[in-house]
Amino acid sequence: MAARGYGEHDHEHYERPRRRTRPRTKDRPTYDDAEDGRVVRVDRGRYTVLVDDQDELVTAMKARPLGRKGVVVGDHVRLVGDTTGDEGSLARIVEVRERATVLRRTADDDDPVERVIVANADQLVIVTALANPEPRPGLLDRALVAAYDAGMAPLLVLTKADLADPETLLATYRSLGVPWVVTRKGADIDEIRDRLAGRTSVLIGHSGVGKSTLVNRLVPGADREVGRVNDVTGRGRHTSTSAIMLALPEHEGRPGWIVDTPGIRSFGLAHVRPEHLIEAFPDLDEMTEDCPRGCTHGAGEPECGLDAAIAAGEADVDRVTSFRRVLAARESAEVWD
Numbered sequence: 001m002a003a004r005g006y007g008e009h010d011h012e013h014y015e016r017p018r019r020r021t022r023p024r025t026k027d028r029p030t031y032d033d034a035e036d037g038r039v040v041r042v043d044r045g046r047y048t049v050l051v052d053d054q055d056e057l058v059t060a061m062k063a064r065p066l067g068r069k070g071v072v073v074g075d076h077v078r079l080v081g082d083t084t085g086d087e088g089s090l091a092r093i094v095e096v097r098e099r100a101t102v103l104r105r106t107a108d109d110d111d112p113v114e115r116v117i118v119a120n121a122d123q124l125v126i127v128t129a130l131a132n133p134e135p136r137p138g139l140l141d142r143a144l145v146a147a148y149d150a151g152m153a154p155l156l157v158l159t160k161a162d163l164a165d166p167e168t169l170l171a172t173y174r175s176l177g178v179p180w181v182v183t184r185k186g187a188d189i190d191e192i193r194d195r196l197a198g199r200t201s202v203l204i205g206h207s208g209v210g211k212s213t214l215v216n217r218l219v220p221g222a223d224r225e226v227g228r229v230n231d232v233t234g235r236g237r238h239t240s241t242s243a244i245m246l247a248l249p250e251h252e253g254r255p256g257w258i259v260d261t262p263g264i265r266s267f268g269l270a271h272v273r274p275e276h277l278i279e280a281f282p283d284l285d286e287m288t289e290d291c292p293r294g295c296t297h298g299a300g301e302p303e304c305g306l307d308a309a310i311a312a313g314e315a316d317v318d319r320v321t322s323f324r325r326v327l328a329a330r331e332s333a334e335v336w337d
């Protein structure tokens, strides 16, 4: 699926000239000396930016010309002003570079206000415990919808394999071809490091699945607070709140980034257009060329090409069924908590 960059609206807003009292050419700086960096944290109108080729973190604010344009974790930005990162210094973000991918959420399914959570990430790591708390396949499917919609590759990380066998859950995802890694208490996590190296990955998962434990192992010194799972509800405390991007130690010479999103408690998908999801499955997409206009390719669609392909023995039934289950999860009411 083609990754969507900024919506047209964003561009329009950015480029539309403001009403000015002075001639425009005079007060429009070129910012030739601006420095490039990446936004690693957003906190109440202040942005923490890691400037390229500089170890220092710089605190910045948005410059006027950006208007109401959002700046989010993962954005590649250009900075002017005091970029020393010295205590009390403040730089200005004058440009947000075009985004390669955009992970969005709708506040919830009834509220279509879209929010961009992370920009320029290429992998969505869906962390699920095999037990304590029990896996919630409905949430997992919704996370897959978000990944496919964003043009990000999904990765399942199944934690707590010391408590339960992964096979049942894996059986559900095999036909979709979603890559997976299993972890257990104390086991080495080289396979995960390998999957994360060279990419920007967003970690999501509901409370108590072991996300903070994983982040702390991946990034020594990250100090993500590890909550305790409540024995009665199987849920952890909501210990951490703000999204943050962390640099991974190099793995076999490859750097990488992870974005921890502890603040995300619901993952509204109202912005997702169901007819686009199939683009993440080129083999299935091919079979829908003769579908009626507006076909979502879901179960029960009249004359869907996927049904024709199954009838003709050309499509893998399990794969079509799994695709349709994920598609249907877009409209389920389950929320992360």
Ligand SMILES: Nc1nc2c(ncn2[C@@H]2O[C@H](COP(=O)(O)OP(=O)(O)OP(=O)(O)O)[C@@H](O)[C@H]2O)c(=O)[nH]1
Residues within 6 Å of the ligand: 159, 160, 161, 162, 163, 183, 184, 185, 186, 205, 206, 207, 208, 209, 210, 211, 212, 213, 214, 225, 226, 227, 228, 229, 236, 237, 238, 239, 240, 262
């Ligand atoms: N048995 C077992 N326990 C684990 C494993 N990974 C993490 N835990 C425990 O699960 C509990 C929850 O772990 P966290 O890392 O806090 O989970 P979280 O997903 O960050 O939860 P929140 O902080 O609430 O968002 C802790 O008591 C961990 O020690 C594992 O592989 N096996």
Ligand SMILES: [Zn+2]
Residues within 6 Å of the ligand: 288, 291, 292, 295, 296, 297, 298, 301, 303, 304, 305, 306
């Ligand atoms: Zn169809």
